[in-house]
Amino acid sequence: MNPILRTGSLLLLSACLLMTCTTSPLNRRQMLIFSEAEMAQQGEQTYRQLQQELPISADSRETQYIQCIADYVVAALEPAERGNYVWEVTVFNDEQANAFALPGGKIGVYNGLLDVAVTQHQLASVIAHEVGHVLANHSNERASQAALRNVGLAAAQILGASSSTIEAIDVGSRYGIFLPFNRTQESEADAIGVQLMARAGFDPEASIILWQNMMATGGPSPPQLLSTHPSPASRMNELRELMEPALAIRNSANSRGINPDCMAPENNLQF
Ligand SMILES: [Zn+2]
Numbered sequence: 001m002n003p004i005l006r007t008g009s010l011l012l013l014s015a016c017l018l019m020t021c022t023t024s025p026l027n028r029r030q031m032l033i034f035s036e037a038e039m040a041q042q043g044e045q046t047y048r049q050l051q052q053e054l055p056i057s058a059d060s061r062e063t064q065y066i067q068c069i070a071d072y073v074v075a076a077l078e079p080a081e082r083g084n085y086v087w088e089v090t091v092f093n094d095e096q097a098n099a100f101a102l103p104g105g106k107i108g109v110y111n112g113l114l115d116v117a118v119t120q121h122q123l124a125s126v127i128a129h130e131v132g133h134v135l136a137n138h139s140n141e142r143a144s145q146a147a148l149r150n151v152g153l154a155a156a157q158i159l160g161a162s163s164s165t166i167e168a169i170d171v172g173s174r175y176g177i178f179l180p181f182n183r184t185q186e187s188e189a190d191a192i193g194v195q196l197m198a199r200a201g202f203d204p205e206a207s208i209i210l211w212q213n214m215m216a217t218g219g220p221s222p223p224q225l226l227s228t229h230p231s232p233a234s235r236m237n238e239l240r241e242l243m244e245p246a247l248a249i250r251n252s253a254n255s256r257g258i259n260p261d262c263m264a265p266e267n268n269l270q271f
Helices: 003-018 034-055 060-075 112-116 120-135 138-156 161-176 183-199 206-216 224-230 231-256
Strands: 020-023 028-032 088-092 098-102 106-110
Touching: 003 206, 028 138, 034 098, 034 106, 034 138, 034 206, 060 088, 060 106, 060 120, 060 161, 098 120, 106 112, 106 120, 112 120, 120 138, 120 183, 120 206, 138 183, 183 231
Parallel strands: 088 106
Antiparallel strands: 020 028, 098 106
């Protein structure tokens, strides 16, 4: 075999041996290179860094309100979904209408989101959606794809096998945490999120209203969630299809006494 091809094959083979083939919660096949523990560690590290670098909200009522909603969402997780992680939420003082959840249970909410997600139910829909990305290992999937692309590149450049593979994988994991999600992953996070918020007792229809609010505040510079998350109209249609079972789940949660009552801060009295 020609030496270039041989080096390339070796690199790709070593990447494939590291890979775990698994399925997402919605039974889609996924290829994951990194272990859950590695991703959680990366998530935690990134989170601590963000807490150092970004201004954190000093408004205790606002923080309590968001914490209350996140607590309901996290309480609705199955033990296997919750894992052994300490689930945390941090409210950042930033006008962006955005939120994220990192592997290892680290949730971040920018308080600009409160202008768009104006009820506890709408805010819960965003948090549950972001948690949905975590439950479906989407960061791991993106990081794995990035690492494999880098391995392919390394093979083409015939760099030293083991060290370049490690380096490529390292780069993949570092950047995978915040790579944009693709359309399939977004739909998956929507489906998981709607179910999760319903289990937590929130009204799943708020997920559709949230997108209407997002579109209404769009204008020339749309909110961050809109620009990173594609085609709101088709998303709302997909969400509508999920409503019937989700409403049944919510009614069942409510009848078992799970009735979230998180009080919005004064400047935002809608319930
Ligand atoms: Zn998303």
